[in-house]
Amino acid sequence: MSNAQQFTSKTVLISGASIAGPALAYWLHRYGFTVTVVEQAPSLREGGYKVDIRGAAMDVIERMGLTGEIRKASTDMRGGAWVDANGKTLTTLGPDLIGMRAPGDDEVLRGDLARILFDATKSGVEYLFGDSITGMVEHAEGVEVRFGHAAARMFDLVIGADGMHSATRRTVFGPEEQFVRSTGMAVCAYTVPNDLGLDRWELVHPTPGHVVQAYSTAGAAAKAQFIFPAPEQLPDRRDVAGQQRLVSDVFADSGWETPGLLAAMPNSPDFYFDSVDQIHLDTWSRGRIALIGDAAWCPSPLSGQGTSMALVGAYVLAGELKAAHGDHRAAFLAYREALRPYVTENLALGWKNATDMVATTPGTLKVHITAIKVMRYLPWKGMALRSIMKPLNHAANAIELADY
Numbered sequence: 001m002s003n004a005q006q007f008t009s010k011t012v013l014i015s016g017a018s019i020a021g022p023a024l025a026y027w028l029h030r031y032g033f034t035v036t037v038v039e040q041a042p043s044l045r046e047g048g049y050k051v052d053i054r055g056a057a058m059d060v061i062e063r064m065g066l067t068g069e070i071r072k073a074s075t076d077m078r079g080g081a082w083v084d085a086n087g088k089t090l091t092t093l094g095p096d097l098i099g100m101r102a103p104g105d106d107e108v109l110r111g112d113l114a115r116i117l118f119d120a121t122k123s124g125v126e127y128l129f130g131d132s133i134t135g136m137v138e139h140a141e142g143v144e145v146r147f148g149h150a151a152a153r154m155f156d157l158v159i160g161a162d163g164m165h166s167a168t169r170r171t172v173f174g175p176e177e178q179f180v181r182s183t184g185m186a187v188c189a190y191t192v193p194n195d196l197g198l199d200r201w202e203l204v205h206p207t208p209g210h211v212v213q214a215y216s217t218a219g220a221a222a223k224a225q226f227i228f229p230a231p232e233q234l235p236d237r238r239d240v241a242g243q244q245r246l247v248s249d250v251f252a253d254s255g256w257e258t259p260g261l262l263a264a265m266p267n268s269p270d271f272y273f274d275s276v277d278q279i280h281l282d283t284w285s286r287g288r289i290a291l292i293g294d295a296a297w298c299p300s301p302l303s304g305q306g307t308s309m310a311l312v313g314a315y316v317l318a319g320e321l322k323a324a325h326g327d328h329r330a331a332f333l334a335y336r337e338a339l340r341p342y343v344t345e346n347l348a349l350g351w352k353n354a355t356d357m358v359a360t361t362p363g364t365l366k367v368h369i370t371a372i373k374v375m376r377y378l379p380w381k382g383m384a385l386r387s388i389m390k391p392l393n394h395a396a397n398a399i400e401l402a403d404y
């Protein structure tokens with residue numbers, strides 16, 4: 001990191017140490033701010049599912065000097081196959097179709113990316129694990145913050161990078177319900193033993209309205225993922241046993257290798273369950289407090305763009321704070337202006353990706369399978385793929401990164 005010293009008096013507290021938080025911490029520290037990150041988990045949350053880094057987000061990674069680390073952590077998927085209830089292959093997909101990535105883009109496990117960002121910041125940034133903000137009072141000269149464990153402190157700015165269900169957003173903007181747009185689907189993902197012997201290979205078992213996936217990435221354990229229609233009343237977010245019961249009930253008759261994947265669920269170290277929702281806010285700041293990443297604009301876990309948006313958002317927010325010489329009012333306005341078109345386009349695309357991902361009727365499922373089969377044999381496959389990927393590529397690059 002370079003040691004520009006212009007803003008040593010500016011103290012910033014970031015809530016959340018996943019992707020947006022440490023990425024923002026990186027840039028703020030590099031620009032001379034004094035940064036603290038508070039994370040409710042007792043340590044860095046490792047593991048997790050695979051996430052894409054596309055377009056402008058890869059540029060941000062390059063500007064951080066982390067491209068080599070990302071290439072080393074790449075999932076390096078070889079491809080995958082769709083299978084029926086008896087395990088018979090319906091169609092296979094190469095790495096191009098399964099990843100939908102342009103040359104230069106990459107895919108890593110969320111936990112690996114979090115680790116890379118943490119390692120790049122830990123020497124210059126204060127991390128408080130196992131703690132969270134319990135109260136904030138904004139004064140003319142700063143925000144007085146109370147923590148569950150650490151002593152109360154004043155910060156010049158507070159940034160909520162605390163994800164889809166952001167407590168910072170709730171405190172500053174009000175209840176989550178008013179900002180949620182729901183696709184009506186739910187998703188669950190967790191680590192499983194690699195009993196299927198998958199080697200950088202993904203198996204997908206789709207039935208109308210439901211998808212079961214299993215994959216293994218380079219050098220990591222296998223993962224299972226389930227997508228299904230969300231019931232009207234989802235179990236409480238803390239009721240893990242209730243969530244696991246629901247997934248087991250919904251997929252009880254799904255066939256294929258589903259029973260084995262479900263059996264591994266209770267012992268999994270990283271069970272994740274949530275509804276597939278988006279977050280829409282008109283503005284991402286109030287006074288000295290702002291939001292970033294899924295807390296501000298979650299495009300849904302199935303959009304394929306949440307990680308990239310977090311990385312790009314971090315670069316822009318830190319850059320605008322630097323450009324405004326720490327004047328947070330000017331910086332937060334410029335942050336919104338610079339990012340809004342990119343976020344709007346990615347939220348629209350994220351909605352389409354999430355809602356198109358699951359075929360809801362036997363007819364649409366047949367159309368999906370046939371389309372993939374036909375694609376493989378088209379002499380102009382490259383051209384067809386480029387045209388399918390055009391909206392995603394466009395959205396991933398829908399921002400010109402300023403040189404701050």
Ligand SMILES: Cc1cc2nc3c(=O)[nH]c(=O)nc-3n(C[C@H](O)[C@H](O)[C@H](O)COP(=O)(O)OP(=O)(O)OC[C@H]3O[C@@H](n4cnc5c(N)ncnc54)[C@H](O)[C@@H]3O)c2cc1C
Nearest residue numbers: 016018019020040052132162163293294301304305306307
């Ligand atoms: C199953 C699944 C598959 C996905 N697949 C993809 C994909 O293919 N491509 C892609 O780009 N994206 C994908 N995503 C989305 C991606 O993971 C998120 O968009 C991205 O992680 C957003 O990063 P973030 O830092 O904003 O939020 P998060 O990753 O949600 O991190 C928020 C952090 O804040 C912490 N926190 C929460 N509350 C508090 C609190 N009160 N105090 C302190 N800390 C708190 C949390 O513990 C967490 O560490 C997927 C998500 C899921 C769930």
